[in-house]
Amino acid sequence: MENTKSYKVFRFESDVTWTKEKECTVCAADKPEIQLSSPPEFKGRAGVWTPEDMFVASVNVCTLMTFLAYAKHKGLGLAGYESSVEGVLEYSNGKYRFTEITIHPHITVKSQDEIELARKILHDAHGNCLISNSIVAQVKVFPDFRVVAE
């Protein structure tokens, strides 16, 4: 049977301008400019975001955003969500690439009996994170769940 569901197409645009040495500025419509550099490991300037940082962070943030959408839909009583991420860049199959991205979400819910729902929502969010679906690296998720202190 033919799938007649219609799917939207979304487009995201931005611009980069080289400023000096290994540094640049990115801008997008009415959004704040961001200064970027190559990482110090590649002779860039320290203390500045790098394209590698943005790439790795985008996976972590997209997982959060997907979680938030599902949590709202399911009526989860969410009290907090913090998550660290680490991306591993290494030589693999003839080229340098990100091979693994590991996320550690720390999720706080409002009551003990919501922990299982939060776990289920995170599982679904991970599976449907559109950026995780767009990369070759394996994305691993190691969450912990707690109940907000009274």
Next chain:
Amino acid sequence: MENTKSYKVFRFESDVTWTKEKECTVCAADKPEIQLSSPPEFKGRAGVWTPEDMFVASVNVCTLMTFLAYAKHKGLGLAGYESSVEGVLEYSNGKYRFTEITIHPHITVKSQDEIELARKILHDAHGNCLISNSIVAQVKVFPDFRVVAE
């Protein structure tokens, strides 16, 4: 014959904290915090960077950074580099994902006889961009080259 060349492994870390609704803050070591939101298409706030923006921009910026590294190595007289990017997010093989990222680098060199070298460097930078190597989307590059005005 065994490949005895040694390759380094690089790690990139950051953190995200949910702030309210569909918004969050990302931070990494001593780098400036960045406010992020889901895009307005997904019920987020306008005028704020999104994870989708970061993902798409990272491909554009990484191509630039790779170009800069090769240009320095080859002694290219680079006078300017600006590049716009568009990422297409659509339903493909059962999931939403980025299927195509199109980059338009506008590259200015210091003399006419450097245009071919710049073209060659961009070709190599595109092929070895470590973020392009890490994603499933097809990355298309449509450059133009010019000579800086006297």
